[in-house]
Amino acid sequence: MDTIKILFGLVAALLVGALVHSWKDFKVARGKELPEKLSEQRIEIGLINDVRAKMKEDRDRITGVTPPKSLDEPPEVSTDASAVDLAAIDAASSLGDPVDDSAPAPTPEPVPAPKMDRAAAIAAAPVVAKIVEWAEDPSFGQFATVDVIDSKLTPGTVVAIRRNNGILGRLKIVEITAEGTLANPVAAFTEVKPQKGDLLIIEPPLE
CATH class of the missing domain: 2.40.30 (Elongation Factor Tu (Ef-tu); domain 3)
Structure with missing residues (x-):
């Protein structure tokens, strides 16, 4: 694991040195070939960024570090039954079943006549x-x-x-x-x- 970190550090240092050297050359020749150098520098910077991003992905994959999710990705929906809002279910069940107005009313049971004295x-x-x-x-x-x-x-x-x-x-x-x-x-x-x-x-x- 330490060897990998050292290798990644050396590659990053070489990239940074190359970027600094290119920038110095760019400053010397900016008066002569400014448009061409600017275009080349942009291309080099883009390539360096791509390499750094690729190196970061490889490092995260090797070290087991999960990169943070992009803000554009939709949030995960939990399918765990324990995450269900039980309070909402209880509130819905407390409303009871819908009343069927078409159902006939229950027939009242006959009231027994009072018992007569013997x-x-x-x-x-x-x-x-x-x-x-x-x-x-x-x-x-x-x-x-x-x-x-x-x-x-x-x-x-x-x-x-x-x-x-x-x-x-x-x-x-x-x-x-x-x-x-x-x-x-x-x-x-x-x-x-x-x-x-x-x-x-x-x-x-x-x-």
Whole structure:
């Protein structure tokens, strides 16, 4: 590396000496051959500059020095993903998706009706029959004779005995005839028992 530097220094010194010598000759003969000498000096100066530039490029290539870029060269565009302006991306994403005015508005979900109190539901239930007579027979057990009000009532239907907005018990319709309708208790009554005039309803479902 030192040898290369010395060689470059010697070449530069020779060029400078030649330039000085030529300039002296130019000053002596400027009165006689000024136009011709001026043209020759310009050519020599251009050649010297070309040689110096070539030597500088060779020196930079050998020594590994990267020459500065010309101002005319366009700036490099970074392709590194880390150089992306994340703040700009966040700002753009915060604007949200464009609103499509042509899309139909979502159908609102139906608001459920307020739940009715259990006693109120029992009181509001329509009467389908009423007890005409309550009987207890040692041979047939407990049963009731009822008067059907709702013609849709069929054998096998379980009805509830409503008393004071409460359920006293349940009867199952077993037979509907022209002479009357019979119903048996689903569970035997012990202390509080059905009586004539009790109303029968279809029990509201538990909420």
